[in-house]
Amino acid sequence: MEIGLIGQPNAGKSALFTKLTGIGAISSNYPGTTVEFQEGSVLRNGVRLNFHDLPGTYSLTGVTEDELVATRLLAERQLQVVVAVADATRLEQSLVLIFQLIELGFKVVVALNQMDVARKRCSLDARRLQEVLGVPVVPTVAITGEGVEQLVDVLVTSDYPISGFEVRYDRHIEALLRGLCVDPDCRTGKFPKRGALLKLLEGNQFFSEQFSNEFKWKAQEATAEFKQDHGEDIEVHIHRDRYGEAGRIANEVISNRVPPRRISERVSDATLRPQTGIPILVAVLGGIFLIIVFVGGFLEGALLSLYHRVVGDFFTELAEWIGGPLGQAIASGIDLSLQAILAIVIPYIMLFYLMLGLMEDTGYLPRVVVLLDGVMHRIGLHGRAVIPMIVGMGCNVPAILATRVLESKRERIILAIVIVIAVPCSAQTAVIIGTVGTFAGAIWAFGIYAILIAILLVLGRLLHKVLKFEPTSLAMEIPDLTMPHPRNVIWKTWSRTRDFFVVAFPILLIGSIVLEILMAYGVLQAFVEPLAPFTEGFLGLPPITIIALIFGILRKEMGLQLLVVLFGTADLSLVMTPEQLFIFALIMATYMPCLSALAVLSREFGWKDALKITLASVTIAFALGGLANALFQMF
Amino acid sequence: MSSEIAEEYLEAVYDLTLDGGTAKTNDIAERMRVSPASATEMVQRLSAEGYLSYERYKGANLTDKGEKVARRIKRKHRLVERFLVDVLGAKREEFHDEACRLEHVISDESERRICQMTNNPRFCPDGEPIPECEDGDCSMCRDRPSLPLMEMREGQSGEITHLRCEDAGRIKRLISMGFVPGRSVTLEERVPLGGPLLVRLQECRVALAKEYAELVMVQTGPAPGRQPRSKEKASG
Known part of the structure; x- marks a missing residue:
């Protein structure tokens, strides 16, 4: 049985999905859509229940990408049942979505979620709600699993009728619907006419495509006439009536409301109120940065020493077994890739995801977005862009994936460029701290961060001028703060890290081996002499550093280690001046995306845009390096 | 007389x-x-x-004075017609005579409410234009103004009257978030540095950028410290 799971954002849909399907959920990334959605199945009483987790959506008006994807999936998948995950604490809003599902003729089962929170605030008569709506209503608490069994039982028995519930619309709308229904051109396929027509009148893109052009014109005429008469768009009026109905039903089933004034509510307020919220925000972000640097650093050391102990001489033996410089190259290529996983992915990226998951599940992330929205707008970005930027401090690969939180492709590209160029990932941070920070002093390192922030500001503004784009404005619901559920957070962390393994690791592995082979056959060294005028003359760096810069294409933090190898000393201050270290770190910090990031860029935006972004970042990096050198020469 | x-x-x-x-x-x-x-x-x-x-x-x-009265009566007449037809579902034969009687007895306050309830209609059911209220732009609601959410004070509450916007995308965005006429909103907080407004929308809390907040028209409770406009009564 194919079952769709739909609900407004923060209704606990994902938690319910996890509970319904268990850990073994099959996650898939559907091409062509920017919004991820998941499938999972479970066997119950000999019935296979296939759950489709649809993107969170408030309504099926089809305006945001999420809503469009949700409508499309609802229409195209052969769903026998739709589980509407309703939020008992925001019943009205949930009802509006349920109305639309019923109108479209779906067999609906309501999972009345967040009942634990709702019970503290009011008494909610689920049975009465079931009577009014004419669909099964199962109270649930997804995070603890309460009610999930009952929900599955209801789904398995599936002996419930399609609801006859109808929202009563304004007389004009009803007359309009009646008129259009009898039109011979009104063909709505498997959908009930009333529901499909309402969607057409609301201007849902997906449903508009189902009607013939002549019929659409008729409907357009009617809506224009309606607007003339009422001075209000028909979609506004339709929603007004839906909310009116939802309000009536909510009043009927909810009683004994208690004003929610508990500790968590007060904490919630404090994180949101600007006076207290901004200091808390600074503390939280600073804390995350420190945890990543220190705990990540500790983990890296521990994991690498463990790795060396476990691996022992394996790779030396492997090199000998294959033989020659080629063997050496392949062995060390694999070796270095594995080390990268242990040195970067697990300590920094996984740790980062863990914290991101915590921020999400507590409901803190929306607060970050809200508090920084104004600032982000000044640099031509949407408040939500904060999230990918924070992610980008860990690794660009998931950051580029995270740009999906934005609505338009344009915004996503702007954000991706800003992240690639101006947000230092953990590898770039390692280079900055490891070169200038260690050997030239903290002031120099701060200088680099200051330059990055300046680039961020200028680049953001510039791009949205050049691309002629005004960022879309924020309209986002802020959930209350809640206790995160460990299992959910861990599951999220894992499924995101897996993304990194799948996308980035193969590239890392092959790239490492290729570069090692180039090194082994002296191909890279051949670049040193011819490029010396550029390296030495323009950038003011020792010629040999070009190899480290080329290596930076693959892995930024390797650039640092390579410098050590190339110069044969761990104390870089002996071989490079502070100015040179500064220039080197500056180039590395703004330099092109590493191969893994490049792969994700081209997967998300197409190779043309990925190439443009790469060229832009290389140009900026070298221009900055050259400029810095010129300035140092002058003064 | x-x-x-x-x-x-x-x-x-x-x-x-x-x-x-x-x-x-x-x-x-x-x-x-x-x-x-x-x-x-x-x-x-x-x-x-x-x-x-x-x-x-x-x-x-x-005269100007007479025109004012006449327009208002005309306006009441046609608004009442609109109300009888749209809200009560009156039949074509019925509504005109009834409106003729009601136009004289209906209070200005009720006129204002009908106007809002029927969404400030511009034409009566027969297609005749409804005269705008005095300065156009719904000025007689000045003592209980409908103002953009953006211009509300922190802590102020009100009811959404309409969305002032022609852009379908933005309207849809707003209505799907629940910014629908008839619902109540409270402006809780403004985030500094050009940040969004924190709005309580019945049971939900929403952050809304100022670009959106400009579009949501809200009728607040009688604003304290503002004198109700002395109303000019119709003749007699």
Whole structure:
């Protein structure tokens, strides 16, 4: 049985999905859509229940990408049942979505979620709600699993009728619907006419495509006439009536409301109120940065020493077994890739995801977005862009994936460029701290961060001028703060890290081996002499550093280690001046995306845009390096 | 003089002078179904009270004062029609006569509410234009203003009246978030540095950028510290 799971954002849909399907959920990334959605199945009483987790959506008006994807999936998948995950604490809003599902003729089962929170605030008569709506209503608490069994039982028995519930619309709308229904051109396929027509009148893109052009014109005429008469768009009026109905039903089933004034509510307020919220925000972000640097650093050391102990001489033996410089190259290529996983992915990226998951599940992330929205707008970005930027401090690969939180492709590209160029990932941070920070002093390192922030500001503004784009404005619901559920957070962390393994690791592995082979056959060294005028003359760096810069294409933090190898000393201050270290770190910090990031860029935006972004970042990096050198020469 | 009759006369003159010209007493008499003599007498009285400018042999015109009253009555009439048809579902034959009676007795407050309930309609069910309220732009709601959410004070609550926007995408975004006429909102907080507004929308809390907050029109409770406008009563 194919079952769709739909609900407004923060209704606990994902938690319910996890509970319904268990850990073994099959996650898939559907091409062509920017919004991820998941499938999972479970066997119950000999019935296979296939759950489709649809993107969170408030309504099926089809305006945001999420809503469009949700409508499309609802229409195209052969769903026998739709589980509407309703939020008992925001019943009205949930009802509006349920109305639309019923109108479209779906067999609906309501999972009345967040009942634990709702019970503290009011008494909610689920049975009465079931009577009014004419669909099964199962109270649930997804995070603890309460009610999930009952929900599955209801789904398995599936002996419930399609609801006859109808929202009563304004007389004009009803007359309009009646008129259009009898039109011979009104063909709505498997959908009930009333529901499909309402969607057409609301201007849902997906449903508009189902009607013939002549019929659409008729409907357009009617809506224009309606607007003339009422001075209000028909979609506004339709929603007004839906909310009116939802309000009536909510009043009927909810009683004994208690004003929610508990500790968590007060904490919630404090994180949101600007006076207290901004200091808390600074503390939280600073804390995350420190945890990543220190705990990540500790983990890296521990994991690498463990790795060396476990691996022992394996790779030396492997090199000998294959033989020659080629063997050496392949062995060390694999070796270095594995080390990268242990040195970067697990300590920094996984740790980062863990914290991101915590921020999400507590409901803190929306607060970050809200508090920084104004600032982000000044640099031509949407408040939500904060999230990918924070992610980008860990690794660009998931950051580029995270740009999906934005609505338009344009915004996503702007954000991706800003992240690639101006947000230092953990590898770039390692280079900055490891070169200038260690050997030239903290002031120099701060200088680099200051330059990055300046680039961020200028680049953001510039791009949205050049691309002629005004960022879309924020309209986002802020959930209350809640206790995160460990299992959910861990599951999220894992499924995101897996993304990194799948996308980035193969590239890392092959790239490492290729570069090692180039090194082994002296191909890279051949670049040193011819490029010396550029390296030495323009950038003011020792010629040999070009190899480290080329290596930076693959892995930024390797650039640092390579410098050590190339110069044969761990104390870089002996071989490079502070100015040179500064220039080197500056180039590395703004330099092109590493191969893994490049792969994700081209997967998300197409190779043309990925190439443009790469060229832009290389140009900026070298221009900055050259400029810095010129300035140092002058003064 | 009964104000109702005076209002009927002013309404008649209003209709007759819509196309420019002057209202002849004979035409007025015909419309009011009275003798020309009584019509003339009434016109003279209204002229003496400053509602009409009347010249013998030429006819009557509304003065500014008279036009104000006539427009308001006309407006009440057509709004009531709209209400009877849209809300109560009255039939075509019924609503006109009933509106004729109600137009004189309905209070300005009810007129305002009907106007809001029917979404500030511009035409009556017969397609005749509904005169705008005095300064256009719903100025008579000034004592209980409908203002953009953006301009509300922190802590102020109100009810959404309409969305002031032509962009379908933005309207849809707002309505799908629940910014729908009739729902109540409270402006809780403004985030500094050009940040969004924190809004309580019934059971939910929403962050709304100022670009959106400009579009949501809200009718707040009677604003303290603002004197209710002294209302000009219709004649009588």
